[in-house]
Amino acid sequence: MNDNALAFEQHRHVLMALAYRMLGTASDAEDVVQEAWLRWSQVDVDEVNAVRGYLIRVTTRLAIDRLRRMQARREVYPGPWLPEPVETRDVADDVVTAESVSFALLVVMETLSPLERAVFVLREAFGLPHADIAEALGRNEDAVRQLARRARDHVRQGHPRFETDDATRHQVTERFLAAAADGDLEGLMQVLAPDVDMVADGGGRVLAPRRPLVGAAEVARFLLAIGEQRQTAKFVASATGTATAQVDVRITELNGETGVVLSAAGTPISVLFLGIEDGRVQVIHLVANPSKLDGVVYTRR
Numbered sequence: 516m517n518d519n520a521l522a523f524e525q526h527r528h529v530l531m532a533l534a535y536r537m538l539g540t541a542s543d544a545e546d547v548v549q550e551a552w553l554r555w556s557q558v559d560v561d562e563v564n565a566v567r568g569y570l571i572r573v574t575t576r577l578a579i580d581r582l583r584r585m586q587a588r589r590e591v592y593p594g595p596w597l598p599e600p601v602e603t604r605d606v607a608d609d610v611v612t613a614e615s616v617s618f619a620l621l622v623v624m625e626t627l628s629p630l631e632r633a634v635f636v637l638r639e640a641f642g643l644p645h646a647d648i649a650e651a652l653g654r655n656e657d658a659v660r661q662l663a664r665r666a667r668d669h670v671r672q673g674h675p676r677f678e679t680d681d682a683t684r685h686q687v688t689e690r691f692l693a694a695a696a697d698g699d700l701e702g703l704m705q706v707l708a709p710d711v712d713m714v715a716d717g718g719g720r721v722l723a724p725r726r727p728l729v730g731a732a733e734v735a736r737f738l739l740a741i742g743e744q745r746q747t748a749k750f751v752a753s754a755t756g757t758a759t760a761q762v763d764v765r766i767t768e769l770n771g772e773t774g775v776v777l778s779a780a781g782t783p784i785s786v787l788f789l790g791i792e793d794g795r796v797q798v799i800h801l802v803a804n805p806s807k808l809d810g811v812v813y814t815r816r
Contacts, residue, residue, distance in 0.1 A: 518560045523552055526567055530574045532616075536636045537578035538585065539598035539621050541810035547577045571641075572651040575633050579652075582629040593719030595727065597802050598622065600769045600786045601810040615640035618770040618788045618800060622714075623673040627666055634659055635666040675798065678791040684773045687791045688766055692775065695738045696764075703738060707731040708795040718804030721784075734799065769811070776811055783808040 530551060534544035551574045563569050589596045598621040615636075624632055633652060637643045643651075649659040678684055687706060694702030713734045717723025722741075728734050762784070765776045775787040786808065790798030802808070 519556050519558065522560050522566050523555050523570070526570050529567065530570055533571060533574055533636065533641065534578050535601065536616065536621070536624075536640055537575070537632060538582055539625065540807065541599055541601050542806075543581060543585065544578075547574060547581055550577050568647065568651075571637075571643075575637065575651050579629045579633055582632065586629070593717075594723060594725040595714045595716050596625070597714065597716035597800055597807075598625070599807040599810045600774060600788070600802055603768055603771045616771050618772065618774070619677065619790060619798070620670070620674055621770070622800065623670050626673060627669060630654075631662050631666040631669070634662040635670065638663050639667070675790060675792075677797065678793075681773070683794070684789075684791050685766065687794060687796065688773055688775060688789055691789060691796055692764060692766075695742060698739055698742055700735055700739060703735040704731050706796055707734060708792075708797045711796055711799065713737070713799040713801065715801040716804050716807065718806060720805055721803045723801065723803050783811045786811060 527548065530548045531544055534547040535541055538544050538547065551570060554573055555570060558569075560566065598618060600618060601616075603616060624635065627635060630652065634648055637648045637651065638645070645656050645659050645663065648654075648663075649656040652659065654662075678687075690702070691706045693699070694706060709731050710729065711731050711734050713724070713728040715723040715728075724737065728737055761779070763778045765778065767774060767776055769776070769786065769788070772788070775789070776783050777785045777787070784805075785801060785803040787802075788798075788800040789796045790800075
């Protein structure tokens, strides 16, 4: 391994963490990091004073460019667009923290402009000084401070604070799953907050609501309808002698928080994030677009 490759590999996990927060998908983050490597491979490493800073600067600018293109495509996306979930069970460094990669935070960051998002990520997740961020973005420091303040205020207003106790989250999640699996309407209504919101991303490729569902009754009806469809499929398969894949449900750590993965024949088919407060589910994010589920088995190495 030459000097360029060795230096890059030492910082790859940092660049991946940065690109993922900027873009919200592991696949696009991988592409950006690969592009950063191609540019870095042409550089004389001996002429770079601060390798980490240089690579962060290159990756940030590449991510901003890609994010601008992605935002244009998302304007015609079929239904709500949600970030791509990633497994974080093995992540244990100061760059990839649970708070800075949480799914709810990534959803809120989608409302920031590319520059605001870059400043927010570099400042809040990576703790870079305003002067370093200004250099990375080619902006003056006062402008960066204004962007940081605006982004921080926007995120604070839009980022709900849910239950942080792991035991409580796990318990409520199990109650939710049991009620949904049993077709228990009363049990679901007890675990759902009256004004619960559900946002689903099917990408136009699988059955999913094209608009957010609001209210316990509407959300419960949708969840039970999905359960009935699965039971009907099993009945038809049994009657016709055809095979049907068993749906496995796994509670695991995704994006530094409790998540639920539904799989069939070893392949993830959907991911659920439950925002829980006061013992009830306040928000449900459902990712079912197959192209966004590769990150469920993604683990930083």
